[in-house]
Amino acid sequence: MKIALMDSGIGLLAAAAAVRRMRPDADLVLSSDPGSMPWGPRTPEDVTRRALSVAQAAAAHRPDALIIACNTASVHALPTLRAELEPGLPVIGTVPAIKPAAAGGGPFAIWATPATTGSPYQRGLIGEFARAVDVTEVPCPGLADAVEHADEEAIDRAVAAAAALTPAGVTDVVLGCTHYELVAERIRAAVERDRPGRPPLVLHGSAEAVAAQALRRIGAAPAPSAEPVGTLTVLLGGKTADLTEPALAYAEGLLLKAVTSVI
Numbered sequence: 001m002k003i004a005l006m007d008s009g010i011g012l013l014a015a016a017a018a019v020r021r022m023r024p025d026a027d028l029v030l031s032s033d034p035g036s037m038p039w040g041p042r043t044p045e046d047v048t049r050r051a052l053s054v055a056q057a058a059a060a061h062r063p064d065a066l067i068i069a070c071n072t073a074s075v076h077a078l079p080t081l082r083a084e085l086e087p088g089l090p091v092i093g094t095v096p097a098i099k100p101a102a103a104g105g106g107p108f109a110i111w112a113t114p115a116t117t118g119s120p121y122q123r124g125l126i127g128e129f130a131r132a133v134d135v136t137e138v139p140c141p142g143l144a145d146a147v148e149h150a151d152e153e154a155i156d157r158a159v160a161a162a163a164a165l166t167p168a169g170v171t172d173v174v175l176g177c178t179h180y181e182l183v184a185e186r187i188r189a190a191v192e193r194d195r196p197g198r199p200p201l202v203l204h205g206s207a208e209a210v211a212a213q214a215l216r217r218i219g220a221a222p223a224p225s226a227e228p229v230g231t232l233t234v235l236l237g238g239k240t241a242d243l244t245e246p247a248l249a250y251a252e253g254l255l256l257k258a259v260t261s262v263i
Helices: 010-022 044-059 071-085 098-103 120-129 143-148 152-164 178-193 207-217 251-258
Strands: 002-007 027-032 065-068 108-112 135-139 172-175 202-204 232-236 239-241
Touching: 002 010, 002 044, 010 027, 010 065, 010 143, 010 178, 010 207, 010 251, 027 044, 044 065, 044 071, 065 071, 065 207, 098 108, 098 120, 098 172, 098 202, 108 120, 120 135, 143 152, 143 178, 152 178, 172 178, 178 202
Parallel strands: 002 027, 002 065, 027 232, 108 135, 108 172, 172 202
Antiparallel strands: 232 239
8 A cells, every 4th residue: 555645744653654664565645845835924826836746746656545744735725626626536634632632621622733722623623623622722833944944942942931931830732733743752751841740741642543533544453563574765845865864863763764675
């Protein structure tokens, strides 16, 4: 089987690594356009146009399913991508894990890009799934860009600034941008630093859920013990490339490089 993933940049690594762990035998296609980052401040029309280009580059490799591993693209471009590519190619979007966070009943925070924070889309999810729960929306300016470039100092600054806006009483944090999942433990440490004695913070990402959904859509079951024979194709702006140096700064990128057959 072949699973494609698309994003503006390396935020797709978390979902790609989740697919690789579930199916080491799956071929992966990673399609992104880091030169056009960030997508968050762009108009919905511009995001849709760019997402469609990145998706079409992935679709040219004839995958069995396409994961939109980007919250911004899922918000603005999912209907267009599905209209363009389905039913021949199942398209799986990424939704912030607000529903499972709300199920715990405790107050929680949603870390997201400034463009997503307070957006009708995010407010709609809060109204649908977390109406009875205390929710704090936390904007994280610069965090996705810092993660994209593996800029350690910039990541620390952005995480510290967002942690300072996160109420000490929250029990959970929703990672509302796929890039944030690459620095999840740094986020946990920053938030827990100012709440000694409280239970461990619960983080909610989307990578595992979208990976599992992609397998369900093509009728495949997880097989983590399968032979690690899956290949990896990396597309940057539609052109074949290698995993970038920043991608290899994260455990997910290293996993993809290690558990991959040479094409």
